[in-house]
Amino acid sequence: MSRARISIDRDFTIGEVPRRLFGSFVEHMGRCVYTGIYEPGHPEADEHGFRQDVMKLVKELGATVVRYPGGNFVSGYNWEDGIGPVPDRPRRLDGAWHTLETNAFGLHEFVDWSRQAGTEIMEAINLGTRGVDAAREIVEYANHPGGTYLSDLRAKNGHKDPFDIKLWCLGNEMDGPWQIGHKTAAEYGRLAQEAGKAMRFVDPDIELVACGSSSSSMSTFGAWEQTVLAHAYEEVDYVSLHAYYQEHDGDAASFLASAVDMDYFIESVVSTADAVRARGKHKKHINLSFDEWNVWYQRGLSTDDQPDAVAKAGWREHPRVIEDEYNVTDAVVVGTLLNSLLRHGDRVKIANQAQLVNVIAPIRSEENGPAWRQSIFHPFARMAELARGQILRTAVDSDKTATALFGDTDLVDVSATWNEESGRMAFFLANRSLAEAAEVEVALRGFEAGRVTRAEVLAVPEGKDRLATNNARVGEQVGLAPLQGVKAAGSELRLSLPALSWAVVELEVGKA
Numbered sequence: 001m002s003r004a005r006i007s008i009d010r011d012f013t014i015g016e017v018p019r020r021l022f023g024s025f026v027e028h029m030g031r032c033v034y035t036g037i038y039e040p041g042h043p044e045a046d047e048h049g050f051r052q053d054v055m056k057l058v059k060e061l062g063a064t065v066v067r068y069p070g071g072n073f074v075s076g077y078n079w080e081d082g083i084g085p086v087p088d089r090p091r092r093l094d095g096a097w098h099t100l101e102t103n104a105f106g107l108h109e110f111v112d113w114s115r116q117a118g119t120e121i122m123e124a125i126n127l128g129t130r131g132v133d134a135a136r137e138i139v140e141y142a143n144h145p146g147g148t149y150l151s152d153l154r155a156k157n158g159h160k161d162p163f164d165i166k167l168w169c170l171g172n173e174m175d176g177p178w179q180i181g182h183k184t185a186a187e188y189g190r191l192a193q194e195a196g197k198a199m200r201f202v203d204p205d206i207e208l209v210a211c212g213s214s215s216s217s218m219s220t221f222g223a224w225e226q227t228v229l230a231h232a233y234e235e236v237d238y239v240s241l242h243a244y245y246q247e248h249d250g251d252a253a254s255f256l257a258s259a260v261d262m263d264y265f266i267e268s269v270v271s272t273a274d275a276v277r278a279r280g281k282h283k284k285h286i287n288l289s290f291d292e293w294n295v296w297y298q299r300g301l302s303t304d305d306q307p308d309a310v311a312k313a314g315w316r317e318h319p320r321v322i323e324d325e326y327n328v329t330d331a332v333v334v335g336t337l338l339n340s341l342l343r344h345g346d347r348v349k350i351a352n353q354a355q356l357v358n359v360i361a362p363i364r365s366e367e368n369g370p371a372w373r374q375s376i377f378h379p380f381a382r383m384a385e386l387a388r389g390q391i392l393r394t395a396v397d398s399d400k401t402a403t404a405l406f407g408d409t410d411l412v413d414v415s416a417t418w419n420e421e422s423g424r425m426a427f428f429l430a431n432r433s434l435a436e437a438a439e440v441e442v443a444l445r446g447f448e449a450g451r452v453t454r455a456e457v458l459a460v461p462e463g464k465d466r467l468a469t470n471n472a473r474v475g476e477q478v479g480l481a482p483l484q485g486v487k488a489a490g491s492e493l494r495l496s497l498p499a500l501s502w503a504v505v506e507l508e509v510g511k512a
């Protein structure tokens with residue numbers, strides 16, 4: 001049995017929970033769009049072809065903002081291919097994922113889908129093969145009220161009212177040599193600056209995200225952000241971060257400590273952005289958009305769904321690509337990554353789990369078949385639902401475990417929020433130990449504990465091991481169960497976390 005003592009204080013808050021932290025990502029990749037969110041002819045599809053079984057799960061997941069249409073895909077994409085009558089749209093080769101793109105789903109369809117899902121749109125533009133002109137034109141098409149060629153074309157294509165898209169990504173992973181139209185930091189920094197300027201001439205109210213590093217292990221990490229922001233600081237509002245984690249060679253301890261890397265990545269980008277601010281004598285702060293993150297095994301369901309194998313198989317429509325099946329360990333890691341994002345909510349204002357359906361996703365669906373929740377669905381859904389109000393600073397004194405990649409790491413990981421309006425506080429906890437339960441005591445300084453309104457845990461199902469997953473064959477065996485034995489009294493909360501688990505506890509609180 002390990003022990004952890006956590007203290008929170010009514011006066012020690014980090015800031016308001018940025019609701020955009022619970023974002024997701026839909027890319028034209030594999031089966032995320034086609035046979036994922038969109039499958040005309042499926043028994044559950046509505047008149048637009050939107051799968052309602054998937055839509056129900058998207059709503060339950062609670063994603064607040066969805067990035068679209070890529071990803072690597074966007075760097076070779078012409079947005080104009082996805083507008084106008086569907087039979088007239090061109091079929092194209094998507095070089096990023098070696099896929100035949102029919103363009104049956106495009107901007108209008110995504111706007112309609114987002115409205116149905118109740119999610120904000122985060123639109124990425126192509127700064128790989130295209131530039132300033134296409135950037136300003138898509139903003140005019142989407143956001144200008146009318147009376148110009150492009151805004152009238154939008155009306156002719158069925159949407160008289162502007163889409164009013166606020167959030168725009170200036171390209172994708174432009175630091176990556178794999179990217180179509182990959183650029184040096186100086187080339188990209190200038191392009192982002194000029195594209196951003198031209199887009200703001202059309203609509204001054206938009207928010208812009210510049211591409212940061214594709215991972216903290218890129219050789220250009222740090223220098224890239226510095227150069228890009230030195231050029232584009234005044235034009236952009238956010239700089240992006242991308243990170244994917246996986247277990248290497250059975251080293252579960254290091255994998256479970258992946259959030260240590262996420263903490264380091266975030267804190268390094270904050271320091272770099274603030275250094276550019278000081279050097280350039282800028283007034284505003286650049287915030288962070290962690291617009292791709294997740295567990296990604298880079299091995300998927302089988303070797304056939306790996307990008308190399310997909311490319312070898314020849315040009316096909318929506319092949320299976322990286323359909324990772326997630327287990328209990330992955331769900332605990334995802335819970336800790338969400339904790340890291342929330343604990344940095346003073347500077348990380350947007351985050352998008354990649355992706356939403358089928359492609360490294362919390363939701364899986366089969367063509368003409370069922371849809372279901374993966375293990376990683378649960379921490380995301382509960383945090384999106386319950387992390388409200390203020391983020392609380394957490395002082396953690398936890399027993400530790402030795403890890404090969406990150407040194408000694410806390411066994412218990414936590415984030416906490418307090419919603420003064422509803423009078424409720426929520427704790428999101430993970431026990432990283434594979435073998436031991438953890439006894440957790442929380443000192444609630446300045447609060448008087450009331451009724452426990454939610455106590456749930458995701459752990460290894462009875463008779464299974466940490467690699468247990470959900471799939472069409474076994475069903476949803478990994479999920480949430482009631483967490484027994486939570487005690488809240490006076491200014492103290494006590495609970496016990498099973499080995500390798502993620503848990504949520506919500507309680508009513510008053511002022512002590």
Ligand code: AHR
Binds near residue numbers: 292
């Ligand atoms: O999410 C899958 C891919 O990962 C995205 O297309 C790309 O941006 C990243 O490398």
